[in-house]
Amino acid sequence: MQTYLVGGAVRDKLLERPIKDKDWVVVGATPEQMLQQGYVAVGADFPVFLHPKSKEEYALARIERKVSAGYTGFSCDASSKVTLKEDLLRRDLTINAMAMDETGNVIDPFKGQEDLDKKLLRHVSEAFVEDPLRVLRVARFAARYHYLGFTIAPETLSLMQTIVTNGELKALSAERVWQETARAILEDHPEVYFESLRACGGLTEWFPELDVLWGIPNPPKWHPEVDTGVHIMMVLQQVTRLSKTLSVRYAALVHDLGKGLTPPEKWPSHRGHEKLGLDAIKTLSARLKVPNGCRDLALMVSEYHTHVHKAFELKASTILSMLNACDVWRKPERFADFLLACKADARGRTTFEDIPYTNADYIWQAYSRAAKVDIKAIVAKGYKGSAIKEQLNQERIRVINELKNSDNK
Template identity: 45%
Template structure:
């Protein structure tokens, strides 16, 4: 039995980057061997085990064969006779197809270190084209390593275009697609992810609304530069689409509720926020009510952030509407309902009196 570090842990160490997760590959072992050493099996697709003491995952060396459509359409073969080279050749990129033994020796049969030096994302073998998920993964890696000057090899981009043309992307589940999109959105240059998808004709299949509509990549880039959270980045990306388009994208990809809500509201209210300095008190109050700023103040703050990032993406030096909107929200929230209740107002009468007091508070 031989155990190797594989994939990202080797790649990032060679790049001088922090290593957050370590994946291990076990060559020359059986399922029974792993059980005997106390490792717990996880999943059912192929033999992966967890070390109960460290939580690290150990996978038996395996080969795979295409047997159906999509990400899950593979048959796996794990056996002690599967070699290290046979396991590594099934991986996506050469820079992910390296292994390191316990002594620090790097095994690099497919020249991943050369491609690290060349800042090149290159597929390991023609089998790359069998897995449509790799289109998203390579786009995500490009977004991650773009600050270091990485680019996609021409022949790899050509394979990605072939995958897009084959219709295989349609076989990806919404959950699997969103997982990659979510990770890409949190990279240092997430706009690169969508640029790559557009370049290989995948964007028009997966998110046709973005392909045909206004791509707010500059807003997304600003959101990343200002370390905005996931739902704000998502709202920046979709903010200039029509509300019905945002609804369609959210439904297709099954985005988390917080992402869906903020993107939908940003699409509906971005123009209103941009004109906030000219809005009368009634218009301001209507905007605040739509966000339920009394019970959910953070959602309105996130909306302001999305508007501000969009303005910065448009090349504006500042967004004075942000402070105006924050002041309006604070003034409306400061209205105390208690005196009105003590005066005996209830139901609709209380609601109308509260609205009147808030309008007074919003008067210039």
């Protein structure tokens, strides 16, 4: 019975990155032996155990064979005769197919260290195509290690294209797709995830509303980058500088889906794309089973982001209508997130990357002033029923106008 540290922990140790989780492989043991030593069985599909003290995962070395379609269509052999090399062979990338023994020696049968030096994400074997989830995983790794200069090996990208062409992505569950996507969105370079999926054709199956945006033009005056798909990727780059919150980043990703529905004869104008995108966001979010909080913020950003972009041109009554529609009085934190997504959108354009974007500050000031209007004072003046709300709105419009007039001065 021999135990090895494997996978991501070895990879990140060699890259001198923080190690979040440690996974271990046990060679030459049976489930009964593991239980006798106090390990707790947790694996449903194959033998995985929790260490009695550290609670880290220890899996028996195993061989997987494809028996049916999808990422769950595998049979598993976890007998005590399975070797470490056989276990590592089933892994996705060479940089994830290394092990380390208890003395610190690296076991690297598939040249993972060489690929670390070359900064390549390369598949271990042709069995890569048997698991469609690997398309998303490799794209996520490309996003994670982009800052180090890693790229996907051409031959691996070709296998990813084969998986897509064979329709294997359809076999994935929405939960797994969203799980990988959410993790990728929270990386420092989430745009690389979507660019990598697009490069292998993988956006069309699960993200068609996003995929169509490439090639759709915007007015060059406001969007020197012109292409809407390029703009979205730039917005994703910008939002990472502003927020680590999943809902904000998701909203930034999908805020312009309405432009994919603009009739071509109206290009490069996209009048009305704000509301046009609402159903597209709902459809995409339902397909991926996106959390309600992410979906709701995305809908808000889609519908009202141009309001913020035109903040200084808006009437006080229009600003108040937006504040009411966004339910800012009960959810100010969400509204602050909304403004962050708007700022990312404004900066996600060529030559606009570092603009101050005072529009968001102005709208927040309008909210702050309006929030201070004293409802109790209105009631004390004798207003009742619906008249209270009407008078409250009038007072809020008045203080927003005061801000507007002071800004104009």
